[in-house]
Amino acid sequence: xxxxxxxxxxxxxxxxxxxxxxxxxxxxxxxxxxxxxxxxxxxxxxxxxxxxxxxxxxxxxxxxxxxxxxxxxxxxxxxxxxxxxxxxxxxxxxxxxxxxxxxxxxxxxxxxxxxxxxxxxxxxxxxxxxxxxxxxxxxxxxxxxxxxxxxxxxxxxxxxxxxxxxxxxxxxxxxxxxxxxxxxxxxxxxxxxxxxxxxxxxxxxxxxxxxxxxxxxxxxxxxxxxxxxxxxxxxxxxxxxxxxxxxxxxxxxxxxxxxxxxxxxxxxxxxxxxxxxxxxxxxxxxxxxxxxxxxxx
Amino acid sequence: xxxxxxxxxxxxxxxxxxxxxxxxxxxxxxxxxxxxxxxxxxxxxxxxxxxxxxxxxxxxxxxxxxxxxxxxxxxxxxxxxxxxxxxxxxxxxxxxxxxxxxxxxxxxxxxxxxxxxxxxxxxxxxxxxxxxxxxxxxxxxxxxxxxxxxxxxxxxxxxxxxxxxxxxxxxxxxxxxxxxxxxxxxxxxxxxxxxxxxxxxxxxxxxxxxxxxxxxxxxxxxxxxxxxxxxxxxxxxxxxxxxxxxxxxxxxxxxxxxxxxxxxxxxxxxxxxxxxxxxxx
Numbered sequence: 001x002x003x004x005x006x007x008x009x010x011x012x013x014x015x016x017x018x019x020x021x022x023x024x025x026x027x028x029x030x031x032x033x034x035x036x037x038x039x040x041x042x043x044x045x046x047x048x049x050x051x052x053x054x055x056x057x058x059x060x061x062x063x064x065x066x067x068x069x070x071x072x073x074x075x076x077x078x079x080x081x082x083x084x085x086x087x088x089x090x091x092x093x094x095x096x097x098x099x100x101x102x103x104x105x106x107x108x109x110x111x112x113x114x115x116x117x118x119x120x121x122x123x124x125x126x127x128x129x130x131x132x133x134x135x136x137x138x139x140x141x142x143x144x145x146x147x148x149x150x151x152x153x154x155x156x157x158x159x160x161x162x163x164x165x166x167x168x169x170x171x172x173x174x175x176x177x178x179x180x181x182x183x184x185x186x187x188x189x190x191x192x193x194x195x196x197x198x199x200x201x202x203x204x205x206x207x208x209x210x211x212x213x214x215x216x217x218x219x220x221x222x223x224x225x226x227x228x229x230x231x232x233x234x235x236x237x238x239x240x241x242x243x244x245x246x247x248x249x250x251x252x253x254x255x256x257x258x259x260x261x262x263x264x265x266x267x268x269x270x271x272x273x274x275x276x277x278x279x280x281x282x283x284x285x286x287x288x289x290x291x292x293x294x295x296x297x
Numbered sequence: 298x299x300x301x302x303x304x305x306x307x308x309x310x311x312x313x314x315x316x317x318x319x320x321x322x323x324x325x326x327x328x329x330x331x332x333x334x335x336x337x338x339x340x341x342x343x344x345x346x347x348x349x350x351x352x353x354x355x356x357x358x359x360x361x362x363x364x365x366x367x368x369x370x371x372x373x374x375x376x377x378x379x380x381x382x383x384x385x386x387x388x389x390x391x392x393x394x395x396x397x398x399x400x401x402x403x404x405x406x407x408x409x410x411x412x413x414x415x416x417x418x419x420x421x422x423x424x425x426x427x428x429x430x431x432x433x434x435x436x437x438x439x440x441x442x443x444x445x446x447x448x449x450x451x452x453x454x455x456x457x458x459x460x461x462x463x464x465x466x467x468x469x470x471x472x473x474x475x476x477x478x479x480x481x482x483x484x485x486x487x488x489x490x491x492x493x494x495x496x497x498x499x500x501x502x503x504x505x506x507x508x509x510x511x512x513x514x515x516x517x518x519x520x521x522x523x524x525x526x527x528x529x530x531x532x533x534x535x536x537x538x539x540x541x542x543x544x545x546x547x548x549x550x551x552x553x554x555x556x557x558x559x560x561x562x563x564x565x566x567x568x569x570x571x572x573x574x575x576x577x578x
Contacts, residue, residue, distance in 0.1 A: 018470045020480055025387055032383040033395065035376045038424075039448055040398050043405075043413045046423060050416060089322045096316040099309055108319070110563060115327055117555040119509030120407075121529040122548045125536055126330035129337050134541060136333060160326050183309050193310035215403075222406025225511035225529065229536060242408040242512070249412045249516065258416075261409040268404035275404075276397045 044265065051262035054255050062248075062259035070236040071244035071260070074152065078240065079220040082159045086216050087209070090167025095201070098175025099183065109172065112165050124158045124229025131157075150232030155240060158226035163219045167212035174208040175201070207282035211275065218271040222264055331552075338549045341542050349546035354522055355531065359550070361439060362528040366507035369446035370454075373503045374496055377454030384455070385462040399455050402448050407512025414445050415516040437519030442527060445513040450503030457499035457569075461492060464573060494569035501565055505558040509551065 020028070052059055062068060093112060097105060115123065129135050131148040141148060148154045182204065186196040202209070224242040231238040239247060241260055248257035338346065349355065383389075384396050402410065418425040418435035428435060435441045465488065473483040511529040518525040520534075528551055535544040 018467060018474050018480075018483070019386070028379055029383050029387055029389050031376070032380040033389075035380060036395050036398060039451060040401050042423065043410065043417060043448070044401065046417055047409065047413050085322075089319065089326075092315040092318040092322070096312060096319050100312050100316075102312075102316075110559065111323060111328065113559070114331070117505060117509075117559040118331070119511060119529045119532075119548075119551055119555070121511050121532050121536075122334070122509070122551060125532065125544060125548060126334045128536060129541065129545070130330055130333045134539065157326075161330065164323070164326050180309055187309060196309070197311070218404050222404075222409070224406060224408040228511075229533065242406050245408050245412065246516075254416070257412055261406075261412060264406045264409050268401065268406070268409075271404040272397050272400055275400060276393075 044269075047258055047262055047265045050254060050258040053258075058255055059259045059262075062253075062256040063263070065256070067236045067239070068244060068256070068260055071239045071241045072263070074155070074239065075221050075241040077152075078156055078159050079217055081156050082163055082220045083213060083217050085160060086163055087167050087213055089164065090169075090171050090212055090216075091202075091209070093168040094171030094175045094205070095197070098172050098178075099180050099201075112168050112172075115161055115164050120162060120223070120225025121229055123161045124226035126161075127154055127157050127230050149230050150234065151238060154230035155227050155238060158230045159220050159223050162223050162226050163216050166216040166219060167209070170208045170212035170215070171205055174205050178204055207278050211278045211282075214271055214274045214278070218268060221267060334545065334548060334552070337541070337545045341545060345542060346546045346549070349543040350550050352543075354526070355528070355547055355550075357523045358526050358528040358531045358547075361442060361524075361526065362508055363554075365439060365442040365446055365527070366450075366504050366510075368443050369450050369507050370500045370504040372443070372447050373450045373454045374500050377451055377499065377503075378458060378492075378496065381455045381458035381462060385459055400452050402451050407449070407510065408516075410448055410513040411445065411516035414448060414513065415441075418444060418517065436517055437521070437525060439525055441517040441519075442514055442525060445517050446507040446510060449510050449513050450507050453502035453506060454496070454499035457502065458492065458495050461495040461569070461573060465491060491572065494565060494572050498562060498565040498569050501558060501562045505555065505562060508554060508558070 019025070063072075093108075097108060128149055131137055131141060131154065133142070133149070135149070148157070182200050183196050186200050191199070222242060223240075224246070227240055228243060228246070231240065231243055233239060233243060233247065235247070241264060245257050245260050245264075248254075248260065380399070384392060384399075415436055416422050418428070418441060420426060420429045420434070420436070422436070425435060433440075435444055469487055470483055473487045474480075478486065509529060511527075511533070514527055515530055518527060518530070520526050520530050522531075526534075528547055532544045532547045532551070535541075535547065
């Protein structure tokens with residue numbers, strides 16, 4: 001049985017190349033492209049195909065429906081409130097964490113990442129426990145006629161929670177990799193803190209900031225689970241775009257659901273485009289490289 | 298200005314102010330709300346908590362949530378691994394476009410992904426109708442949950458693996474080849490060992506994301522109790538019935554799992570970074 005084996009060893013040495021044979025290469029590319037086509041391209045095509053299934057007039061009617069417009073307005077307002085707040089948080093966190101070393105630094109980074117580890121449903125639920133009718137502050141809020149849950153503030157709070165890490169996560173590694181030399185130079189030359197920040201740090205990290213803003217905006221406009229728990233699904237009042245899509249879909253209004261969905265799909269395509277451009281403009285620092293730079297005295 | 302640090306003087310201002318702002322904001326938006334959940338869980342009697350957390354319907358939902366997430370993460374390790382390899386190593390038409398598309402599951406709202414996958418895989422959908430002929434049902438079955446979670450987790454494995462593959466030193470491969478190793482031997486003995494940390498990290502990231510996922514799953518799963526109901530959906534149902542204690546018990550289980558995963562991922566990432574730094578150059 002094994003006596004014939006040694007003979008077959010010889011041909012293996014004839015191709016010592018550091019790449020696979022052409023057949024294997026083509027096969028792997030086919031598998032990869034097939035996977036992408038099935039899981040990414042086909043769904044994307046399906047969204048637009050179903051949105052325009054009944055023609056352009058039906059599409060426009062679905063989008064110009066008063067409830068759809070109300071949902072779009074709420075989504076835009078939510079993003080307009082959430083993105084700047086999280087951007088300011090991201091800048092503050094990146095300055096403190098990226099430019100300084102202190103005890104508990106890595107714990108703080110982990111804490112900032114927390115919202116990513118928490119299910120969106122739980123993210124919405126914590127605000128129901130706090131502000132809901134039977135929540136901790138429920139009686140107080142009711143006595144003062146303040147509505148948070150099943151109203152816009154709840155939607156904003158849940159979205160804030162979910163998107164909180166996005167800008168910070170982009171800026172922290174960036175500011176860390178940039179180090180503090182330029183800022184120190186500015187300080188030595190007599191620049192004040194705010195001047196240093198506005199003239200040196202901010203311009204240096206502008207692409208990272210923009211990238212964080214784009215990601216934060218996409219997530220804020222597309223958030224579903226957390227918002228779903230706190231919104232109460234009041235038509236035309238507390239329904240965001242994603243909740244409106246759910247409503248239409250459950251009512252078997254497929255064209256309407258996909259028409260609104262196509263707007264969000266378009267937003268995600270713009271986000272991907274912006275991401276590609278920004279990555280090409282300013283390559284993101286890699287963990288391995290960062291580590292080395294920080295060890296320098 | 299301020300000498301807060303023990304070892305080095307701080308030339309840059311604003312540390313105290315910005316750290317204070319960061320901590321305040323993070324506490325208000327994230328930490329205090331999460332603490333409310335923990336306090337709520339502690340206020341419920343342990344018996345009640347245990348009862349709610351181990352009810353048959355809850356157990357069935359954990360099985361589905363964790364089982365489907367593991368399966369989806371495994372699928373992503375295999376196909377995401379191939380995809381990352383192909384994107385880094387080979388040149389072919391539309392490569393850049395495919396590379397950019399990999400992030401689609403990050404960018405596409407989960408609800409949109411949910412209704413789209415459901416319509417694709419339902420028995421009269423573009424894909425579902427062909428699978429129906431083979432007697433394979435995807436929508437409204439556990440398999441549908443796996444499909445949705447695979448979609449959601451896809452970028453994690455690819456994006457974790459890509460930088461590691463790019464940094465892989467080709468000299469080691471050349472050395473292996475010149476010492477007489479076949480290509481398969483080189484891959485198995487030289488390349489794969491260097492990829493393990495990244496593969497494990499990608500797997501854990503995809504798994505962690507999948508366990509908590511809600512939007513893309515609720516449409517395709519059909520939410521049949523005991524069969525296709527994931528844990529987040531069960532929490533949602535309990536909240537709608539004002540069963541806060543039951544919801545809190547389930548949320549506590551999920552939070553525990555999430556924290557364990559977060560710590561695991563941190564550990565894995567440190568391992569991967571160490572590996573990369575050691576082999577980098």
